[in-house]
Amino acid sequence: MYVSLFKILLYEVLFDEIKNEIMNIENTKAQMRKGILEYCILSILKNNDAYVAEILVELKAAKLIVVEGTIYPLLTRLKNAELLEYRWEESTGGPPRKYYKLTDEGTKFLNELSSSWKELQVSVKTITTKNNQS
Amino acid sequence: MNKTIDINIASQIFHLDENAYIALKNYLDAIKAYLAKEESQEEIIQDIEARIAELFIERMISDKQVINTEDVNEIIKIMGQPEEYDLSDEDDKSTKTRHNIHKKLFRDKKNSYISGVSAGLAHYMGIDVVWVRLIWVILTLFTTGWFILIYILLWILIPEARTTAEKLAMKGEPINLSNIEKKIKEGYDNVSEKIKDVDVKKHSKGAQNNISDFFSWLEGFIITLGKVLLKIVGVFILIFSGLGLLGILLSALGIGGLGLFGSTELYNSTLGNIDGIALAGVPSWLFITAALTAGAIPLLLIFIFSLKLLFNNLKSISKPFIITTVSIWVISIAFLTITGINSSMRDFTSGEIVDTITLKPKDQDTLFFKMKGNLNYTVFPFKQNREDIVYDENNKNLVLYDSNVDVKFYRTTDRDAYIRIAKWAYDYDVDQAREKAGLIDYEYNIKNNQIVFDSYFITSKEFKDRSMGVDLDIYLPENTVIKMDENMEDFIENYFYFSELDKPFNEYFNLKDDKFECVSCLKKNDTIGNLNE
Numbered sequence: 031m032y033v034s035l036f037k038i039l040l041y042e043v044l045f046d047e048i049k050n051e052i053m054n055i056e057n058t059k060a061q062m063r064k065g066i067l068e069y070c071i072l073s074i075l076k077n078n079d080a081y082v083a084e085i086l087v088e089l090k091a092a093k094l095i096v097v098e099g100t101i102y103p104l105l106t107r108l109k110n111a112e113l114l115e116y117r118w119e120e121s122t123g124g125p126p127r128k129y130y131k132l133t134d135e136g137t138k139f140l141n142e143l144s145s146s147w148k149e150l151q152v153s154v155k156t157i158t159t160k161n162n163q164s
Numbered sequence: 165m166n167k168t169i170d171i172n173i174a175s176q177i178f179h180l181d182e183n184a185y186i187a188l189k190n191y192l193d194a195i196k197a198y199l200a201k202e203e204s205q206e207e208i209i210q211d212i213e214a215r216i217a218e219l220f221i222e223r224m225i226s227d228k229q230v231i232n233t234e235d236v237n238e239i240i241k242i243m244g245q246p247e248e249y250d251l252s253d254e255d256d257k258s259t260k261t262r263h264n265i266h267k268k269l270f271r272d273k274k275n276s277y278i279s280g281v282s283a284g285l286a287h288y289m290g291i292d293v294v295w296v297r298l299i300w301v302i303l304t305l306f307t308t309g310w311f312i313l314i315y316i317l318l319w320i321l322i323p324e325a326r327t328t329a330e331k332l333a334m335k336g337e338p339i340n341l342s343n344i345e346k347k348i349k350e351g352y353d354n355v356s357e358k359i360k361d362v363d364v365k366k367h368s369k370g371a372q373n374n375i376s377d378f379f380s381w382l383e384g385f386i387i388t389l390g391k392v393l394l395k396i397v398g399v400f401i402l403i404f405s406g407l408g409l410l411g412i413l414l415s416a417l418g419i420g421g422l423g424l425f426g427s428t429e430l431y432n433s434t435l436g437n438i439d440g441i442a443l444a445g446v447p448s449w450l451f452i453t454a455a456l457t458a459g460a461i462p463l464l465l466i467f468i469f470s471l472k473l474l475f476n477n478l479k480s481i482s483k484p485f486i487i488t489t490v491s492i493w494v495i496s497i498a499f500l501t502i503t504g505i506n507s508s509m510r511d512f513t514s515g516e517i518v519d520t521i522t523l524k525p526k527d528q529d530t531l532f533f534k535m536k537g538n539l540n541y542t543v544f545p546f547k548q549n550r551e552d553i554v555y556d557e558n559n560k561n562l563v564l565y566d567s568n569v570d571v572k573f574y575r576t577t578d579r580d581a582y583i584r585i586a587k588w589a590y591d592y593d594v595d596q597a598r599e600k601a602g603l604i605d606y607e608y609n610i611k612n613n614q615i616v617f618d619s620y621f622i623t624s625k626e627f628k629d630r631s632m633g634v635d636l637d638i639y640l641p642e643n644t645v646i647k648m649d650e651n652m653e654d655f656i657e658n659y660f661y662f663s664e665l666d667k668p669f670n671e672y673f674n675l676k677d678d679k680f681e682c683v684s685c686l687k688k689n690d691t692i693g694n695l696n697e
Contacts (some may be wrong), residue, residue, distance in 0.1 A: 082215055097244020099195070102211045106204045125174035125217045 067104060069147060070094055072113065072132065072140040081119070081127040105130065113139050168230050174217040176211070189217075189238050191342055198246035212243065212589045219243075267336035270325035278379040279319045287334050398473035405467040412460045451503060454496040461493040512590045515597025519585040521610060529612075530672060531581065533571075533638075534649040535619040536609070541565040545619055546651040553625050567620040568633035569606075571655045575678055576639040581614070584639070589632035600627065606634050619655065645674045645683065 067089075074080060074088050082101065089095045108114045113136035116128040132140065166181040171188075180188065195212060199205045219239045220231055269646065272283035282300060286293035303311040325334045468481055537545020541554045542565060550567045576582070584593060585608065589600035606621040621634050636655075640646070648656075650669035661680045662668035673680035 082211065083218060097248045098215065098242050099212065099246065100249050101206045102215075103199070103202065104248060105211065106208050110204060112643040124221050125176055126215045128211065128214070 034058055064104065067094060067100070068108060069140075069143050071101070071104065071108065072136060072143065075114070075132050076137075076140060079129045079131045081129050083127075085130070108136075113132075165238070166230075166232075173220070174214040176217045176221070178217075178220050178224075178231055180236070184231050187233055187236045187240070191236070191243075195246045198249070199596065214245065268333040270320050270330055270334040271319070271323055272334060276376050276379075278376065279383065280324065281315060281322060284325070284334060287336070290336075308382060322593040351641065383552045395474060398470045401466060401470035402474065402589055405463045405470060408463045409460060409467060412456050412463070416456050416538045431466065446493050451500075454499045454503075457492060458496040460502060461489050461496070465489065479647045504676065508693060510641070512592065513594050513597055514588050514590050515594045515599070515601050516586045516588045517598060517601045517604075518587075521583045521585070523581040523583065523610070523613075523615070530645045530647055531640075532614050532647050532649075533652060534614070534616045535651045536616050537619045537651070541620065541622075542567075546654055548654045550620075553628060556622070562625045563621055564623050564625045564628055566623065566633070567619070569619060569655050570633065570657045571617070571636045571652060572658045574637060574639045574658075575661075575675065576641055578639070578641060581638070581640045581644055583610075584635075584637040586637070587621070587632075588635065589627075589630070600630075600632065603627070604632060604634065608636075619651070640675050642675055642677075645672055646680075647672050 035135055070089060070092070071085060074085050082105070085105075086095070086098055086101060089101070095101065107113065109116065109130075114130050115133050116130045118126045119129050121127050166183070168179045168181050169185045170178055171178055171185065192209070192213070196205070199208055202208060216239055219242065220235070223231065223235050223238075256572045267288055269288045270284050271280035272287060273280040275283040277297070283293045286296045289296070300311065300315065301595040304315075320435060323330075325331045335381040465486070472481075535546060538556060539545055542550060542552060544550060545567075548567055548569065550565070553562050554565045555561065556563045585606070587601045587604040587606055589597050589604070591597035591600055604621045604623050607618045617636055623632070648669050650667070653667065653669060661675070661678070662673070668680065668682070672683050672684040674683050675681075
């Protein structure tokens with residue numbers, strides 16, 4: 031116990047400040063990744079409703095997420111923002127599943143995101159190809 | 165062989181072996197702790213649990229019945245550590261500050277320059293310590309230094325964060341097992357990095373350390389100084405209370421007030437004669453014991469207190485002891501108060517025994533007044549208000565010699581001159597006072613026109629220090645001529661009749677119009693007058 035406490039103290043003394051600095055960079059990255067992830071989740075749900083495992087399969091296949099835990103807070107937030115809604119469905123030999131569905135608001139938001147994503151893609155492409163050429 | 169535990173996740177029952185259970189529990193607790201600031205914490209955890217249940221079911225396909233640690237670790241790997249969820253964004257920060265209500269104010273000695281007050285305040289307010297320090301400097305400059313006093317006050321009042329719990333409370337993190345566990349886990353993960361970084365960290369902290377080293381030295385110095393001063397004060401209190409106690413003990417021995425030392429003779433001669441006490445129906449020894457106790461108990465407590473002040477490791481005084489001593493003290497004080505009130509309520513009255521002697525001198529006869537002293541009793545026979553315990557004339561018994569004899573002259577419209585000789589004493593009632601006055605043995609001698617008073621009286625030795633005396637009031641009609649011996653000087657109380665001379669002795673005086681005119685000294689005055697011319 032005392033060894034553990036000592037470790038905590040050591041950690042607090044040595045790493046609080048460094049951690050804060052790293053967090054700032056990490057924060058930007060996380061923001062980017064989160065935005066893209068949200069866009070992808072909404073896209074997956076555009077054509078058909080899905081439950082978490084199905085969404086996860088697609089995201090994992092695209093190598094967009096590493097750990098599954100990431101998705102749950104995101105889904106809850108999208109739901110709280112009323113971009114998503116869900117219904118319960120029984121499953122064979124397992125717990126009931128939450129099937130997520132885009133709301134009207136969500137569809138509108140997805141369309142906006144799509145167009146701005148396309149614009150962004152064009153802009154990024156222009157700049158990167160131009161710089162790559164020179 | 166392993167014990168299995170049945171758990172219920174998302175309404176599904178699973179059999180886990182003990183280690184798997186512990187691993188899963190820790191994992192879920194860590195997630196809970198991580199999501200503590202999340203609004204929909206419950207819902208997210210339910211979703212995660214549902215997913216874990218699904219993953220468990222996937223692993224139960226074959227004949228497998230029990231989930232083991234490997235399975236749990238695999239699932240944790242799939243789900244990821246909560247730190248990998250990447251929740252750090254603006255939303256997160258705003259919820260963080262919202263949860264700061266639970267923070268407590270401590271001094272953060274770890275990040276301190278001086279005392280950690282600023283660092284503690286910074287944690288409390290959720291801002292960077294630099295701003296707090298800057299505010300201190302600015303406020304101090306603007307108030308010409310007055311804020312330093314407030315700083316010192318905070319230094320004294322705010323406790324230092326010493327335990328892990330206090331440190332967590334200081335930073336507003338919830339103090340629960342999973343949080344501490346999380347800290348430990350983080351500690352493990354970063355241990356190797358920590359050691360790598362130690363040197364860099366040390367150097368960057370060097371300047372800060374020098375300053376804070378000085379101030380922690382100063383803090384220690386002031387505390388030590390305070391302790392030393394306290395000890396010195398303790399020594400003084402010890403000495404004075406000790407001396408006081410010793411004094412009381414000695415007087416108790418001397419007076420025998422406690423009754424243990426029995427010498428009634430001694431207390432009769434001193435405190436036993438306190439007016440009123442013996443007469444209020446209270447035995448003297450009781451009164452004296454109460455008085456000494458009332459004085460001794462506070463001194464005793466102060467004495468013990470100062471001992472405790474000097475020797476920290478002294479056993480504390482037991483409560484019953486304190487209660488007993490304080491009770492005794494209260495009783496003593498109450499007793500003394502009641503006795504005091506009782507005896508002061510009784511009025512003293514005087515009682516007199518009077519002789520009146522009419523003088524019938526022949527016309528034109530001069531009255532000669534004189535005092536008679538007794539050198540057997542004193543070497544100062546003509547001094548008033550002297551008291552002594554002496555042997556009587558037969559050298560047998562001890563008696564009280566007292567020269568409280570007052571002589572006063574009055575004018576009377578009666579034909580004859582007379583002398584009123586009053587022996588007086590005081591007591592609580594007239595009869596007792598008269599009885600006491602009757603014990604006064606006073607003599608005088610009047611032969612024709614020669615009047616001789618004793619300059620003293622003799623009475624029982626037990627009346628020492630009591631007020632009693634003899635008044636000689638001499639009433640004279642107009643045109644009486646008197647001559648006083650100079651040994652009366654000390655006993656005459658009213659000189660106002662004799663306005664002409666400083667010392668109206670051994671001269672002839674005639675009472676005329678409320679005044680004594682010097683008959684014999686007129687000539688002298690003339691002579692002086694002649695000489696002056």
